[in-house]
Amino acid sequence: MNSSPGRFVLGSVVAATLLYLVIPVIVVIAISLSAGNYLSFPPPGLSTRWYETIIRDPEWVSSFWVTAKVGSISAALATLLGVPAAFALVRYAIAGKALLSALILCALVTPPIVTALSTYLLFVKLGMVNSVFWLACVHTVSGLPFVVINTGASLRSADRSLERAAVIHGAPPLWAVVRITLPIIMPGIVIGAIFAFVHSAHELLVAVFVLGGVGKPVSVKMWSDVQANTDPTIAAASTILIGVAVLTFASVTITQSLTKRRTS
Template identity: 35%
Template sequence: MNTFMRWAGILVTVFIAAPLVIVVPMSFSSASSLQFPPPGYWLGYYRAYFTDLDWLIPTWNSIVIASATTLLTMLLVVPATFALVRHKFRGKGVADLMMLMPLAVPHIVMAVGYYSYLGDLGLVHSHMGVILAHTCLSVPIAFLVLSANLKGFDRNLERAALSLGASPTKTFIHITLPILRPGLIISALFAFIQSFDETVVAIFISGRDAETLPRKMFDSIRQEADPVIAVISTLLFFLVLVGIATPYFISTLRSRAPTPSRSPAGAH
């Protein structure tokens, strides 16, 4: 079983990473369009990306929108998760279902609905409109991650703190939050990636002033297949890889850190 799981993990990793074998070389290509194998190699398209406002402005828009989406998502998900995981009330099953509903509905269907609803509010082609739409898409993913962490939380730790005189607020800040920190970080990271990478809804909702990077890439590949797309794809992959690996790297370093020895009482 362990051998099977190991090989399954290897095959999945290879399947996910295989496109990089094509995309990374194309990002260094000297061709005027996406071409594999590249006829030659240079860094011109990396320079073009970092100096062209047509690409930098959508990149900045995506960063702003994804950051705001992440903040709004966590403000909604954290209290909702605590309420749904730790309390029983009438309609709890329906509330759970509503939190996960966006995962079951095709993005194109949601995009049409968002366009109609946000259009009535005058928010189509605005940053706020994209943020609200992306928040609806990010909530289910963040909820799944955080609820899994909260269900495995040992509440005896909180009870012990309360029995020793700590207030509920101090218990939450000093006991609950530190233990749930990895889940909170991963939830926020997934919400950010979901927003930054989303294309379908952005095509409907974002306009010239709120154009996101995925929409810019989609429009570019339809019109001219600019090799800058390969540059952005390569950079995004490694940024996501670093973002996902960093919490685990920090956790590993902390677990391997030597525990300071305590001297016996009265020793000099």
Template identity: 40%
Template sequence: MTAMRALSTTVVGLILLFLTLPIIIVVVVSFSSATYLTFPPPALGLRWYAAYFGSEAWLQSTWLSIWVAAVVVVLATILGTLAALGVAHLPKPLRVLASTLILSPLIVPGIIVAIGIYYAFAQYGLVGSPVGLILAHTCLAVPFVVTSVSASLAGIDPRLEQAALSLGATPTGAFFQITLPLIRPGVLVGALFAFITSFDELIVAIYISGSGAVSLPRRMWDDLQFQIEPTIAAVSTLTIVLTAVLMGCAHLLQRRSAT
């Protein structure tokens, strides 16, 4: 028994190491003092963080990504929550059809979606503009909100809404006083996923950010194509930290809603 246990612990440990090693290497390299990417670094230093924070282009892209993601969060959360509520009220066959359609941006390969969006947006001058990025990312983020809000809704007794109506609440009143507080964890988790979806999104950004709306992942991609220097590791580390913090928040919210 103990031998089996030791074996399974070792296997799980190795799998975890395999998954985290690239991240660890990136983090370590970001603190390198060398002028080129090398592991292990000859000495430690903060020069690449200094390079990042000193670069107008990097900071512009970071700021763009953050505010685009913030707008996406607002749009996707509102649209996704409304969609989840609407879908929940549909009769069963229509419900399946509607949720499949809503999830389709996740099912269709990303590059296909990206090409489609590129051609459609090009006609309306939305390529190379933050508005285009916001619209495209909202499409990609809505399914996450719908999924997470639907899961919250499924756990709510439909009779609570009836009870609220019988007690004199209007449908709007019942939504804001009863339904919304009960699905709040699902809405917040959906919002976090929407942020991460937009903030990390590369494929659509490659097609439509042009030169006027270069998001952070797009800047990283361009940078990697021309030169490989540790600034990219510093940017990656900051992105990883931000994403990890958000995922942690999402996890906490989900755990709180489960109890």
């Protein structure tokens, strides 16, 4: 009985938080299906013409392609660097471990404008502006913590007995890690890579400074269009990004559950 008020308050806070997160998404989706010519809610009618506009517009198609390319490169690089870093931080007693962890996580708390401006000034001196690859490299730095955190958490919870048994029976340590440990922690690695990709897709300031006039990721395209256009095309583009994120996380969740069922 004494816990009922506490449960009610906790449930109310959780419900309010969920509504705070979900309602803006619902509004954006509704606006993207508007039959009107301007951003308005509730929409005067329903139509899919703004999605058709995106599909038929070469600039929007190019923006989504640039976003996919930059996000894929940055997620791949963050994974290649983050997985060994997580192993080093979790498995080994290396000098300066606390400092290394702080430096990796520093990217999460550094103000984006600081990263964007400092990167731009450096790239101008080195002649590296207007490059999709170098933008992906910058996004790798900010995506690295997601891979390290998720991979490290998976490593800490993974049972090392199978890996040790393989080594005891003559398997090389690296072979044991690759063939036994990596498959066990693969869900954490994949989730970290997805977070790195999503972070890259939504990043704006660094892309504005680094790319300039060479290609536009979706975030930059939306930012430039919202200053001149008030039609629901931007809402449709936002809904597409939301849909991709939801489908990706749903597929990872389903894959994890199927893997657990097979191994249980």
